[in-house]
Amino acid sequence: MAPVTAAGEEMYALVERLYPLCRSITGDGVRATLEIVGEYVPLRVHEVPTGTQVLDWTVPQEWNIRDAYVADASGRRVVDFAASSLHVLGYSVPVAATLPLAELREHLYTLPEHPSWVPYRTSYYKPEWGFCLAQETLDALPEGEYEVRVDSTLADGHLTYAEHVVPGQVPDEVLVSAHVCHPSLANDNLAGIAVAVFLARALAEQQPYYTYRFLFAPGTIGAITWLARNAERVGRVRHGLVLACAGDPGRLTYKRSRRGDAEIDQVLRHVLTDSERPHEIREFTPYGYDERQFCSPGFDLGVGSLSRTPYAGYPEYHTSADDLDLVSPEAMADTLAVCREAFAVLDRNRRYVNLSPYGEPQLGRRGLYDSLGGRSDAKEAQLAMLWVLSLSDGEHSLLDVAERSGLPFDAVAAAADALHGAGLVKA
Amino acid sequence: MAPVTAAGEEMYALVERLYPLCRSITGDGVRATLEIVGEYVPLRVHEVPTGTQVLDWTVPQEWNIRDAYVADASGRRVVDFAASSLHVLGYSVPVAATLPLAELREHLYTLPEHPSWVPYRTSYYKPEWGFCLAQETLDALPEGEYEVRVDSTLADGHLTYAEHVVPGQVPDEVLVSAHVCHPSLANDNLAGIAVAVFLARALAEQQPYYTYRFLFAPGTIGAITWLARNAERVGRVRHGLVLACAGDPGRLTYKRSRRGDAEIDQVLRHVLTDSERPHEIREFTPYGYDERQFCSPGFDLGVGSLSRTPYAGYPEYHTSADDLDLVSPEAMADTLAVCREAFAVLDRNRRYVNLSPYGEPQLGRRGLYDSLGGRSDAKEAQLAMLWVLSLSDGEHSLLDVAERSGLPFDAVAAAADALHGAGLVKA
Amino acid sequence: MAPVTAAGEEMYALVERLYPLCRSITGDGVRATLEIVGEYVPLRVHEVPTGTQVLDWTVPQEWNIRDAYVADASGRRVVDFAASSLHVLGYSVPVAATLPLAELREHLYTLPEHPSWVPYRTSYYKPEWGFCLAQETLDALPEGEYEVRVDSTLADGHLTYAEHVVPGQVPDEVLVSAHVCHPSLANDNLAGIAVAVFLARALAEQQPYYTYRFLFAPGTIGAITWLARNAERVGRVRHGLVLACAGDPGRLTYKRSRRGDAEIDQVLRHVLTDSERPHEIREFTPYGYDERQFCSPGFDLGVGSLSRTPYAGYPEYHTSADDLDLVSPEAMADTLAVCREAFAVLDRNRRYVNLSPYGEPQLGRRGLYDSLGGRSDAKEAQLAMLWVLSLSDGEHSLLDVAERSGLPFDAVAAAADALHGAGLVKA
Incomplete structure (x- = not known):
């Protein structure tokens, strides 16, 4: 990294x-x-x-939300939007009600396999309200009546x-x-x-x-x-x-x-x-x-x-x-x-066309090639030019040339620039 | 099995x-x-x-056969068509003759490498007669004269x-x-x-x-x-x-x-x-x-x-x-x-064309997609519909979709039926 | 080998x-x-x-050379074209001079990694003169003045x-x-x-x-x-x-x-x-x-x-x-x-076209196929004919047939000749 x-x-x-x-x-x-x-x-x-x-x-419709919570009989917020935006089902319709835990459960989303995590859930296209909470929070809730409140608006916007x-x-x-x-x-x-x-x-x-x-x-x-x-x-x-x-x-x-x-x-x-x-x-x-x-x-x-x-x-x-x-x-x-x-x-990454495709152009005359012959260690820059000339048939991109030749893309792109400068290829 | x-x-x-x-x-x-x-x-x-x-x-010509055998001097059938249809060379011309074993051998087919088995041989397009028999049957035949008979007909039919x-x-x-x-x-x-x-x-x-x-x-x-x-x-x-x-x-x-x-x-x-x-x-x-x-x-x-x-x-x-x-x-x-x-x-296995190919069609509106969002376990039926929509360009068959997606063919075919029912694809 | x-x-x-x-x-x-x-x-x-x-x-220009050497102060040729044509830089321009070793070095080519070998070097398109020699020869040269001579011509020809x-x-x-x-x-x-x-x-x-x-x-x-x-x-x-x-x-x-x-x-x-x-x-x-x-x-x-x-x-x-x-x-x-x-x-290696491409032609009638049926050891020559007939659609060469069938090329070519002789394929 x-x-x-x-x-x-x-x-x-x-x-x-x-x-x-x-x-x-x-x-x-x-x-x-x-x-x-x-x-x-x-x-x-x-x-x-x-x-x-x-x-x-x-x-x-546009959805906006100001507050949302589930509160127990004592008024304590056991699930609270203010603590995390995840606690409310995305696009929850507004609700303000008091109902027993058994009924409330149908609107609660948890992750039993990760009991301390709160899931992210939405209901964009079906009008629903709901809360997401940790399984362990849910498990700790005693039976009884709960106040639920979603202070949201769904309105043209x-x-x-x-x-x-x-x-x-x-x-x-x-x-x-x-x-x-x-x-x-x-x-x-x-x-x-x-x-x-x-x-x-x-x-x-x-x-x-x-x-x-x-x-x-x-x-x-x-x-x-x-x-x-x-x-x-x-x-x-x-x-x-x-x-x-x-x-x-x-x-x-x-x-x-x-x-x-x-x-x-x-x-x-x-x-x-x-x-x-x-x-x-x-x-x-x-x-x-x-x-x-x-x-x-x-x-x-x-x-x-x-x-x-x-x-x-x-x-x-x-x-x-x-x-x-x-x-x-x-x-x-x-x-x-x-x-x-x-x-x-x-x-x-461009496709070039070799303008001198019959035989190799004489690169030496243009200062692009070593004058000393016979050496077996051709330079990367020269090899890159030969590869660009060979594959510049309008079909192969410079990246194709790099991958086919095994040369670095930068060397191939530099060779194309040099050949372009010498008028030997066109884009 | x-x-x-x-x-x-x-x-x-x-x-x-x-x-x-x-x-x-x-x-x-x-x-x-x-x-x-x-x-x-x-x-x-x-x-x-x-x-x-x-x-x-x-x-x-049509070939039919009623009987065929090789009988020894005592009249005992040592090779008998009645025992197995394999004993006669398929398309044997009729023959009725008595001849020594040495001459008869040219018309006998065996499998020396499986001495107890009778080979299956034919001569459809060259008029021949012959018998197929076990090598061990042949080996047991004493020299001498044998009566051969193929009671077949080759006639226009x-x-x-x-x-x-x-x-x-x-x-x-x-x-x-x-x-x-x-x-x-x-x-x-x-x-x-x-x-x-x-x-x-x-x-x-x-x-x-x-x-x-x-x-x-x-x-x-x-x-x-x-x-x-x-x-x-x-x-x-x-x-x-x-x-x-x-x-x-x-x-x-x-x-x-x-x-x-x-x-x-x-x-x-x-x-x-x-x-x-x-x-x-x-x-x-x-x-x-x-x-x-x-x-x-x-x-x-x-x-x-x-x-x-x-x-x-x-x-x-x-x-x-x-x-x-x-x-x-x-x-x-x-x-x-x-x-x-x-x-x-x-x-x-059909090729379908997606009739709503620009973006995904809203499957939820058509009752084909879950309303609850955010879950990471997409259902096979929903995945199959997305795959059929994605690949229904007239090029890919349902089997192509199944193989590409890794989904069972039945699930893909069912998805195509559902999408066809909703007017989203045509065959 | x-x-x-x-x-x-x-x-x-x-x-x-x-x-x-x-x-x-x-x-x-x-x-x-x-x-x-x-x-x-x-x-x-x-x-x-x-x-x-x-x-x-x-x-x-055409290059010709008659003699070339480096001689030491005593007149001894320490590098001599007569000993090997490699000793002179290919296309050396003529030179006749006396100069100190330090200056001469710029015109000398060696292979330090193989000190006893003489390299092959040329300068076709840039006018230069030079000598190729063993590194160990060079190492043995004392400082001092050397006579160099390349008796070459570069002229229209x-x-x-x-x-x-x-x-x-x-x-x-x-x-x-x-x-x-x-x-x-x-x-x-x-x-x-x-x-x-x-x-x-x-x-x-x-x-x-x-x-x-x-x-x-x-x-x-x-x-x-x-x-x-x-x-x-x-x-x-x-x-x-x-x-x-x-x-x-x-x-x-x-x-x-x-x-x-x-x-x-x-x-x-x-x-x-x-x-x-x-x-x-x-x-x-x-x-x-x-x-x-x-x-x-x-x-x-x-x-x-x-x-x-x-x-x-x-x-x-x-x-x-x-x-x-x-x-x-x-x-x-x-x-x-x-x-x-x-x-x-x-x-x-030719591409043939099967002239009887609907079903197999009846090779037996033409003497190209065994009359005895039922055997499981089809002969190479017959297999080769079936392969040539099968693939002679103008697309496949005989070498394609050989590679596809696994049969030797010679067998395939012989089969093509036989089929050609029977008028069943054309080139």
Whole structure:
């Protein structure tokens, strides 16, 4: 794993700030989150009204919550939203009632196999109310009457998402997406948001080739809303990466796009293999995060997903144990480093055409080749030029050349630059 | 192996009835065989006259035999057709003569490496007479004169074959073929005939999607005759299976079609692998049974071949030891079970097109998805729907979806039905 | 390795004769070499004037050398061209001077890691003078003044190369190429020249199908010159092989063409694997010998390269230790044997079309099949015919048939001949 970096510490500090907020697929928690993110990178925030048709879906009512609790006969709050945003079932309808424990149980969610953890549960599209709590809390509740109160509103409003764009030399876009709908869960997905933010800042310093679009949106409905409202822009998305669960101590996991052989898939495999980090490459599945939407067969974008331990792969997943202890500056710094390495390759990965394809061009005449012949230790730079010339038939990218030749991508890209400078290849 | 079933016992009883008959590529033995088969499934019997041109071949004269023997000087029959139909060289021309053992030897066929077994030999296209006998019988014959008699006729007549059709919902056909030309050999191919018969009966109870055509015909010339007379129908054969050597104790062997990746090849591989039966998958060879004809390059049908121990793969092959002891109800029941499993998959294996391919359709609204979110244990039925939606691009069949996802074919097919019912996919 | 053969001894004798000559990319050393080769096979010698544009290159001035030495203060020649043609830097400009050792050092080339060996070095395209010598010779030189003399000429003249053609039944060509520009280096490439010569003689005795063109030309500039002057002929080159380093004791190494799956690649892999010789198959790299030019992306010919220990793969490479002891009659005979086996396959490797593709043709009627049926030991010749019929769809070559069936290529080719004779297939 990469050493602790200033960026690692800054990402962790951002996660700490975002952690207490109660996010959901709509509402003020999302807005507060985006406001903080906007302190790091300029955001364009979009508000889409309830009822808007987005592909096969409809933007739901906006949910906001002020307070929620279960109190015992003595008035003591035995489950309290103020202690953790996880305690309330996401999108709970308002309720104010007193009822016996037996009836209350139908609205309580626990994790019997982890009795001290609070689960994360939602009911976005079916009107319900409920509380999530530790099994051991539930076990300690005596029979009797309990007061329950959810002080929430479900009303016409808006769905909120935001975009940040790092302009490039061409309008072709790379889409980087992180979901912002999960409440107090650190790895899923505050770590993903933090890595996206610092990746954007790093790219902005580089005058990249591609235009990089960062999307901070609620999962599923947010991605669907963005796709519905950007029918034209979608055609410009050449590559993409969904960032999720980016800060836990597990090894890196890259999940391929649905295409399986998109350029982003090749780049991530190359960079992860080349870096000698422990990692796993997974085939696409139509389950997980917003790659589900970007890779749906009608769009079928070249969008992969980078995580550390992936979706549902660690016990703390979607529980109160996905907290600030689970994520670390080191892990986030490592995820960020891989993203930067990958985009450094992707951004320079071009297909060239050899303009002197009949025989080798005389490189020596152009100062690109040693004048002393007979030596058996050809230099990497010269080999790289010969490889670029050999494979620059419009079919092979520079990364293909690097992988076929076994030469470092940087050497191949430098050779392509030299040949381009000599007028021997064109992009 | 599957437990003994009623069908296993019934198949064995059918084999027992057919065993004594003297079959060949033409003649009354074939007719008697088809008459018995016709008691189990209705048959349409075809009689094709001698001299009919069929592709590159000509229907030969019809051969019938009443008696044949070799008798010693005392008149004792030392080789007797009445004891086994194998004793006469198939298609022997008539002969009545007395000749010394030295001359007779040129017409005798034995298996020196299995001295107690009688080989099966034929001479369809070269006029010959001859006897097959055990090496130890031959060794015991004293020198001297022997009377030989083959009371056969070779005369213009007919080639006989039969078809049984299980009607389906579409005119596209699945061809199941078993050769009926071998005399008293139990595994090759009375077991194949028996499995075909009981497979037809099982399919008839199911209102299948495809139309299933069962062909009972003599090997090579029978398949060629059917192909020659069904030029139009051949175009409707989408899939096919040749059944042979279906009753011995060996493990199942599937031989791929010449195409190698026909749908039937995928189905059999899937079902055999999935069933965890010991089995072998072989590449196509242009040698074996009537897949030679169906897979000839002009037709190149998607027809594979299922056997237990395949063609020429067991010592008893084409000898008197391929008898009623070599085959068992259990083995035939097991072969039948695999055929039924395979056709259950094949018959439901369709390519669908996702009618809502942009993003995921909202399954929850249609009652197809859990309303409670956040859980990490997605249900198989929901996963299967997401997979079908993801891969229903007209390219992937349901079996492709099952293999890609690792989900059971039944779950995938059920998901496709559910999505079809909701109007989300079309076939 | 193959036993010593008369050809092995003759090839070694040819190498011995060629060894002392001082070859370079132009000049009388090349002419003398071709004159000797011309005693074995008739050559057409081409002289291309200095200044001729050839693809991206220009034919350089012609270099000739009569004498060169470094002499010490006493007049003793401490480095002497007369002792070995390697002692002078190839293409040295003339020089006559006296200078101190310190200054002389800048023009001296040694191999510190092999102190007794003399390196081979050139400076074709940058005007330089220099000497190559053993490190231990250099170490023994006292400080002081030295007389240096290179009695060479660099002047307008010609580049010389030669061709030998073995006429075939069709104008489609197989190109066999060996570079002739290296001075006193036995394995690189006198052994390659010798194998090419004796391969040509062997082919001439066989009335081959293809026209075989043998090219003896200086490396790089010679191949480029030939390509530039034979734009039309290049289109006829169906297959090719570059021969280099053909006589050392190492195992055989075949380097694939850039295409990677050209017919020559398949043939060499098949023959090397089939022969059970230790060998290595390498992927194409754009570095090595003249396959660099023939496989440049504009031409992309199906040209591979056969060596024993390949380019830069042995310590003696491009040093005085690549001498007559490094190469052997046995090794050259073995390389020649593989070439002959490979071209025997290549020359007969055709794609046939089955003219009777619907069902099997009745081979028995044509005397091509046993009349006795029922036996389980089908003969190789009959199996080969069935395989040729099955795969003769215009897509599969006879070598494909051999590899798919596991039958020997000779059996498959004989079957194709028999079927062709019977009018059942056409080429």
